[in-house]
Amino acid sequence: EDQVTQSPEALRLQEGESSSLNCSYTVSGLRGLFWYRQDPGKGPEFLFTLYSAGEEKEKERLKATLTKKESFLHITAPKPEDSATYLCAVQNAGNNRKLIWGLGTSLAVNP
Amino acid sequence: DAGVIQSPRHEVTEMGQEVTLRCKPISGHDYLFWYRQTMMRGLELLIYFNNNVPIDDSGMPEDRFSAKMPNASFSTLKIQPSEPRDSAVYFCASSSPRGRVSQETQYFGPGTRLLVL
Numbered sequence: 001e002d003q004v005t006q007s008p009e010a011l012r013l014q015e016g017e018s019s020s021l022n023c024s025y026t027v028s029g030l031r032g033l034f035w036y037r038q039d040p041g042k043g044p045e046f047l048f049t050l051y052s053a054g055e056e057k058e059k060e061r062l063k064a065t066l067t068k069k070e071s072f073l074h075i076t077a078p079k080p081e082d083s084a085t086y087l088c089a090v091q092n093a094g095n096n097r098k099l100i101w102g103l104g105t106s107l108a109v110n111p
Numbered sequence: 112d113a114g115v116i117q118s119p120r121h122e123v124t125e126m127g128q129e130v131t132l133r134c135k136p137i138s139g140h141d142y143l144f145w146y147r148q149t150m151m152r153g154l155e156l157l158i159y160f161n162n163n164v165p166i167d168d169s170g171m172p173e174d175r176f177s178a179k180m181p182n183a184s185f186s187t188l189k190i191q192p193s194e195p196r197d198s199a200v201y202f203c204a205s206s207s208p209r210g211r212v213s214q215e216t217q218y219f220g221p222g223t224r225l226l227v228l
Contacts, residue, residue, distance in 0.1 A: 098167060
């Protein structure tokens with residue numbers, strides 16, 4: 001069964017304190033791994049898609065990496081505006097367009 | 112583009128009442144997804160449509176839930192009768208893969224926060 005586990009559940013950082021969020025997955029053939037950001041009271045907002053092990057993508061202070069078993073979202077020198085819940089999802093290689101979602105990591109960055 | 116539009120944004124109803132949630136996908140997108148989000152279970156896919164046709168409804172919890180997409184610009188999710196355990200945030204999302212993996216991104220609406228008393 002396809003499954004996604006995110007850790008930690010919650011993370012509190014000081015502004016400028018870099019860290020990483022983890023997304024472990026099991027899937028019957030990976031079509032894509034997605035990272036989203038969700039602010040309170042809003043819908044998830046797309047960040048990155050990764051397709052194969054070794055791939056990396058960057059956007060401002062965020063960098064996502066992918067291996068055959070997990071993905072990391074590295075946050076470098078975070079700012080308070082990076083505070084949000086970060087969600088990971090996978091899509092298997094079948095024709096189904098379903099995404100399997102993790103429960104997310106709630107990130108708080110203190111000034 | 113205005114993005115995915117959902118209405119209402121908030122709904123409070125009493126147990127047993129019918130609830131109808133509405134969604135307008137991004138123009139030109141041919142996939143539409145309905146999700147439910149709770150603290151305990153996270154985001155769960157309820158059903159998705161391709162070109163207005165339901166493709167996978169395996170996530171619909173029970174017969175009290177139904178979804179329709181009468182045309183490319185409108186979809187509804189109906190709960191009848193509603194129960195307190197249906198309280199959650201319901202999201203609609205759309206995408207336009209057109210056969211290209213790079214276009215699989217789903218774009219979400221703001222959600223409808225449903226409370227059933």
